[in-house]
Amino acid sequence: MEPLLVLTNVPDEATAEKLAHALVEARAAACVNVLAPCRSIYRWQGALETATEIPLLIKTTAASYPRVEEIVRTQHPYALPELIASPITNGLAAYLDWLALETDKHD
Numbered sequence: 001m002e003p004l005l006v007l008t009n010v011p012d013e014a015t016a017e018k019l020a021h022a023l024v025e026a027r028a029a030a031c032v033n034v035l036a037p038c039r040s041i042y043r044w045q046g047a048l049e050t051a052t053e054i055p056l057l058i059k060t061t062a063a064s065y066p067r068v069e070e071i072v073r074t075q076h077p078y079a080l081p082e083l084i085a086s087p088i089t090n091g092l093a094a095y096l097d098w099l100a101l102e103t104d105k106h107d
Contacts, residue, residue, distance in 0.1 A: 001100040002062035003088040008072055008081055009040060009053035016054040019075055023058060028067035030102035033057040062087075064103040 006029075010016045013034070020032035035055040042049055060068050065085055072083055088096070 003096050003099050004060050004062055004065060004085045005088055006058035006060055006068055006085045008056050008083050011053060011077060013054055015077060016056055020056060022071050022075055026067060026071060027103055028064050028071055029058045029060045030099040031059045059099055061100055061103050
């Protein structure tokens with residue numbers, strides 16, 4: 001089992017809640033943290049942009065990542081959503097076992 005921490009940002013709280021619920025309900029993620037708004041500064045299509053966004057921390061596994069990506073790609077309002085996955089190399093064994101169990105079940 002390869003646990004992952006996946007990051008994405010969305011434009012508002014309603015989108016954050018909808019996406020978080022979709023990921024957990026589909027068992028693509030065991031847990032999604034909806035964080036406080038942050039400011040993002042980036043270059044998009046040649047212009048410098050500034051936006052307030054809501055970060056989501058998605059806890060999943062490498063095996064479930066394709067489902068995470070599919071849900072984010074289909075439900076995210078951005079043309080090119082940020083979607084970054086990092087391996088979780090250490091963690092409380094019981095938590096990581098729970099993460100694997102919750103993402104291994106398919107409805």
